[in-house]
Amino acid sequence: MDQAKPLPGYLVQRYHGWKATGYAENKAWYRRLASDGQHPRAMVISCCDSRVHVTSIFGADQGEFFIHRNIANLVPPYAPDGDHHGTSAAVEYAVTMLNVAHLIVLGHSSCGGVKGCIDMCQGHAPELEEKHSFIGRWMDILRPSYTLVAQENDPELQARALEKQSVLVSLENLMTFPFVRERVDEGLLTLHGLWTDIGEGGLEFFNPSDEAFRPV
Incomplete structure (x- = not known):
């Protein structure tokens, strides 16, 4: 090499x-x-963005979190088709091998992946429409959710809304994994959706009781 x-x-x-x-x-x-060996209590699925520092946000030490990062903190639907599934493999390992008690999806402000999805949906990123675009095909996971924010005229608010949708899409897709659903139903695993504002240092959690993100 x-x-x-x-x-x-x-x-x-x-x-x-x-x-x-x-x-x-x-x-x-x-x-x-x-x-x-490692015995983390939680798995965190976060974005690759270099500004998102998971361990700093929670003051965590080595061994506390099993962390997986990808573009826009997305989890694909369960699809045991034999293809390569890095995120799915990480989820399987955390849940079935490490027996984590918490599965956290952490989204963030100014997400480039989400911005790319918006550009793609608005016809401003033809390069992401190409079949060979890894980014474009990955963002297809989030693409259907654009319809939920399409009517927002303010670009910043629209991006923020889709960033939070990326968290919800991932939570919904996690529940398509049989081993995740089984542990959730048995009370052995809890799912959590978070969104952090990089500039302000804010942290919000998804509250299912009113289906909204609220400050922690």
């Missing part, structure tokens, strides 16, 4: 800084994590 190169210098420096401080000061904890 001739294309692989050494790490950039700034990352090497950061690693050695962490090894000399963060790791050195907690060496026993890291070795315990390595020997005892």
Whole structure:
């Protein structure tokens, strides 16, 4: 693999800084994590967006969260067709192998994936309509929900509404997985929908009693 190169210098420096401080000061904890295996209580499905820092939001340490990230924090419907399903595999592992008690879908403001879905639905992104567009075909998961926000004339409010729909779509699709539904019905697993405002540091949760997102 001739294309692989050494790490950039700034990352090497950061690693050695962490090894000399963060790791050195907690060496026993890291070795315990390595020997005892992982036992997270929750799985978090969040967006790949570099501005969304799940562990910082909740002040979590290593070993607390099983985290899966993808474009627009989407979960596809259950489809055991033999194709590659990275998100579905992560959900299966978390639920059936790690026995997590909570499954959290975390959406966020200014989501580029959601913006791409809006552009695609409005005919402004022909490149995403191509069959070979991985982004476009992934955003097809969210595309039907655009009809729920299409009448909103304010672009910012429309984007925010679809960002929250991406959370709800994922929650609905999670319930199509038999092993998820079984554990939910047995009271062994709870699903949670969250949305965070990056600029304001806000966090909202989906409240099923009034079918709206409310501040935490």
